[in-house]
Amino acid sequence: MQALAVFPSQKRVDLLDIAEPQPKGATEVLLRLREVGLCGTDREIASFEYGDPPSGSDHLILGHESLAEVVEVGREVHGLKPGDLVVAMVRRPCPHPECRACRAGRPDFCLTGDYTERGIKGADGFLTDYVADDEAFLVKVPHALSDVAVLVEPLTVVTKAADQAHAIFNRLPYDPGPQRGLVLGAGPIGLLGAMLLVADGFETIVYSRDSEESTQAKLVRSLGAQYVPSTANPIESLAEGWGEFDVVLEAVGFAPLMMAASQTLRANGLLALTGVPHEAAAVELNGRTLRDLVLGNRVVFGTVNAGRRDHLSAIQHLEQFMVLFPESVRQLITYRVPLDEAPQMLMQKRGIKNVVEMRRAA
Ligand code: BGC
Numbered sequence: 348m349q350a351l352a353v354f355p356s357q358k359r360v361d362l363l364d365i366a367e368p369q370p371k372g373a374t375e376v377l378l379r380l381r382e383v384g385l386c387g388t389d390r391e392i393a394s395f396e397y398g399d400p401p402s403g404s405d406h407l408i409l410g411h412e413s414l415a416e417v418v419e420v421g422r423e424v425h426g427l428k429p430g431d432l433v434v435a436m437v438r439r440p441c442p443h444p445e446c447r448a449c450r451a452g453r454p455d456f457c458l459t460g461d462y463t464e465r466g467i468k469g470a471d472g473f474l475t476d477y478v479a480d481d482e483a484f485l486v487k488v489p490h491a492l493s494d495v496a497v498l499v500e501p502l503t504v505v506t507k508a509a510d511q512a513h514a515i516f517n518r519l520p521y522d523p524g525p526q527r528g529l530v531l532g533a534g535p536i537g538l539l540g541a542m543l544l545v546a547d548g549f550e551t552i553v554y555s556r557d558s559e560e561s562t563q564a565k566l567v568r569s570l571g572a573q574y575v576p577s578t579a580n581p582i583e584s585l586a587e588g589w590g591e592f593d594v595v596l597e598a599v600g601f602a603p604l605m606m607a608a609s610q611t612l613r614a615n616g617l618l619a620l621t622g623v624p625h626e627a628a629a630v631e632l633n634g635r636t637l638r639d640l641v642l643g644n645r646v647v648f649g650t651v652n653a654g655r656r657d658h659l660s661a662i663q664h665l666e667q668f669m670v671l672f673p674e675s676v677r678q679l680i681t682y683r684v685p686l687d688e689a690p691q692m693l694m695q696k697r698g699i700k701n702v703v704e705m706r707r708a709a
Pocket of ligand 1: 386389411437438464467501504651652
């Protein structure tokens with residue numbers, strides 16, 4: 348069977364032939380991939396800026412946004428059976444006994460940094476026909492979601508941010524009442540974030556560089572949210588024109604914007620950063636920004652990856668989105684291509700979410 352891999356030392360992205368996995372472990376599951384989503388992280392790995400092959404290997408099989416069908420289960424797999432649809436969790440625990448996060452089953456909060464991530468860091472991904480995985484890392488998804496379930500993994504980034512946001516808001520000694528949310532960026536994470544805010548009753552604005560006539564802007568309006576193009580509205584003065592926000596979800600990864608975003612926060616508000624900026628990006632932080640954080644009890648936090656509870660929350664939210672705005676959810680997936688067109692798709696992104704279609708239902 349074929350797989351799509353990146354060979355960092357040769358600066359090459361290529362299809363290669365690999366053997367089908369032969370799972371033998373009692374808790375192992377053989378999966379047939381249906382779809383794999385591509386994202387900015389994959390593009391960075393394919394540009395040799397990020398990612399690591401498994402130790403001892405010269406290549407990394409790409410793909411971490413999976414949707415797969417269970418083909419075979421080991422004798423101690425109790426929660427899954429052949430025919431079930433699953434999404435695999437990306438991050439796997441580090442080996443260190445002292446890492447309380449990994450030992451508690453939450454490698455998304457790993458303390459050592461020695462975790463692996465399938466398709467990203469130290470472990471092969473899902474851009475192939477069959478993979479084996481342990482039941483512990485698989486999350487079952489209802490068949491009713493099959494045409495959009497490849498969005499579960501990116502949505503977990505948002506549901507983890509929301510889970511932490513709730514914990515932070517719980518510190519408030521009063522009922523916050525109606526809240527306003529701002530999303531920075533109209534890529535898949537931003538748009539899924541906007542859906543979640545709208546579904547949670549927030550008055551929602553999405554701010555991005557796409558034009559007001561773009562598909563992204565239309566999609567935002569179809570949710571009942573407002574779209575504000577960044578070209579005509581500098582972030583520093585956004586709050587003057589559009590008011591302040593209780594929650595800001597950043598999904599751009601552009602360092603100057605990330606830094607300036609806290610200026611749009613209302614007192615006691617929070618800014619969740621999900622974009623991963625370039626290491627070399629230099630930004631200026633002025634005393635005013637820090638002063639406003641302190642004098643307004645504002646919270647800025649980073650969030651990455653997700654745990655099982657965030658996956659379950661993502662599945663529930665996706666079900667809710669499919670009731671509230673099914674067409675808008677489907678429109679997030681702009682292109683589906685076969686594996687041999689994936690390298691080209693990685694080089695030139697088109698539309699919103701690009702998905703590699705491995706196989707239709709058997
Ligand atoms: C993935 C996460 C991962 C992160 C950092 C994102 O694209 O969705 O699962 O933790 O990249 O590698």
